[in-house]
Amino acid sequence: MGTSPVFPADCPSRTVLEVLANKWALYVLAALRNRPCRFNELRRILQGVTQKMLSQTLRALERDGLIRREVYPTAPLRVEYSLTDLGVGAGKLTSAIGDWSKQHAREILAARGEYDQRADAAPHPVQSVGRYQA
Amino acid sequence: MGTSPVFPADCPSRTVLEVLANKWALYVLAALRNRPCRFNELRRILQGVTQKMLSQTLRALERDGLIRREVYPTAPLRVEYSLTDLGVGAGKLTSAIGDWSKQHAREILAARGEYDQRADAAPHPVQSVGRYQA
DNA sequence: CTGGATCCGAGACGATACTG
DNA sequence: CAGTATCGTCTCGGATCCAG
Numbered sequence: 001m002g003t004s005p006v007f008p009a010d011c012p013s014r015t016v017l018e019v020l021a022n023k024w025a026l027y028v029l030a031a032l033r034n035r036p037c038r039f040n041e042l043r044r045i046l047q048g049v050t051q052k053m054l055s056q057t058l059r060a061l062e063r064d065g066l067i068r069r070e071v072y073p074t075a076p077l078r079v080e081y082s083l084t085d086l087g088v089g090a091g092k093l094t095s096a097i098g099d100w101s102k103q104h105a106r107e108i109l110a111a112r113g114e115y116d117q118r119a120d121a122a123p124h125p126v127q128s129v130g131r132y133q134a
Numbered sequence: 135m136g137t138s139p140v141f142p143a144d145c146p147s148r149t150v151l152e153v154l155a156n157k158w159a160l161y162v163l164a165a166l167r168n169r170p171c172r173f174n175e176l177r178r179i180l181q182g183v184t185q186k187m188l189s190q191t192l193r194a195l196e197r198d199g200l201i202r203r204e205v206y207p208t209a210p211l212r213v214e215y216s217l218t219d220l221g222v223g224a225g226k227l228t229s230a231i232g233d234w235s236k237q238h239a240r241e242i243l244a245a246r247g248e249y250d251q252r253a254d255a256a257p258h259p260v261q262s263v264g265r266y267q268a
Numbered sequence: 269c270t271g272g273a274t275c276c277g278a279g280a281c282g283a284t285a286c287t288g
Numbered sequence: 289c290a291g292t293a294t295c296g297t298c299t300c301g302g303a304t305c306c307a308g
Binding site: 004005006007008009011012013014015016017018020021022023025026027030031034044045046047048062063064065066086089090093094096097098100101102104105106107108109110111112115116 | 138139140141142143145146147148149150151152154155156157159160161164165168178179180181182196197198199200220223224227228230231232234235236238239240241242243244245246249250
Binding site for chain 2: 280281282283288
């Protein structure tokens with residue numbers, strides 16, 4: 001099984017995974033874990049997202065049954081997004097990734113810096129097997 | 135705190151997260167959890183990836199210190215990719231997402247089907263001008 | 269306030285050819 | 289085998305305007 005496909009191309013889980021493999025989807029799920037949110041609320045919480053991407057992301061997540069969209073026909077109209085049971089499960093996982101990212105951001109950024117530096121100083125392809133640990 | 139940003143825009147963890155928020159990165163990490171792999175080996179295992187995207191993904195992951203690239207200057211040349219300690223940690227998380235996807239693929243696909251059907255039969259909201267994937 | 273529609277540039281991505 | 293280089297396509301994503 002070592003050489004068999006990890007996720008066969010025709011595997012339905014791929015299409016699922018590809019919805020999650022999106023930074024805004026990750027952020028949305030993380031944000032909604034706290035509590036239901038309205039559209040512009042999410043926009044503020046997810047700094048940097050454009051209306052279009054947020055809209056797209058929300059629709060995609062709703063389509064897959066991860067979030068629920070509820071419209072309250074009140075005066076200025078009110079739309080609230082919240083996690084479904086399915087979304088709660090997904091949110092745990094995506095939040096775990098977020099936590100991990102925060103936790104290891106420093107070392108990863110350091111590795112990134114080293115790599116870039118090494119790349120600069122290597123006009124010829126780097127091919128030493130031993131990692132020359134600076 | 136409910137309204138505060140989940141991942142502030144200037145937060146370094148965003149750049150980390152965005153490397154993981156990529157389907158091929160997820161697949162690569164999942165694949166390498168089993169054992170180290172060579173380039174074309176990965177290509178076969180990750181069905182559907184082009185050499186370009188695989189190459190890009192591997193370099194990005196290497197840059198962030200999640201995978202290690204070792205070159206053995208043997209006869210037909212041999213390059214092996216493996217997880218670093220950091221990559222092992224990340225792999226656990228991404229595999230968890232993969233497992234979850236497989237586990238819930240059925241219900242998600244069902245939700246997707248319902249949603250699309252509903253969308254078809256809903257001339258109410260707005261004129262049926264645009265729906266992705268016509 | 270919640271979002272859809274549209275235009276547009278930048279980058280993703282695929283296919284092919286070529287190098288070591 | 290393990291890539292890089294180049295090119296063309298196409299989708300992503302941002303900005304703006306507009307409607308319910």
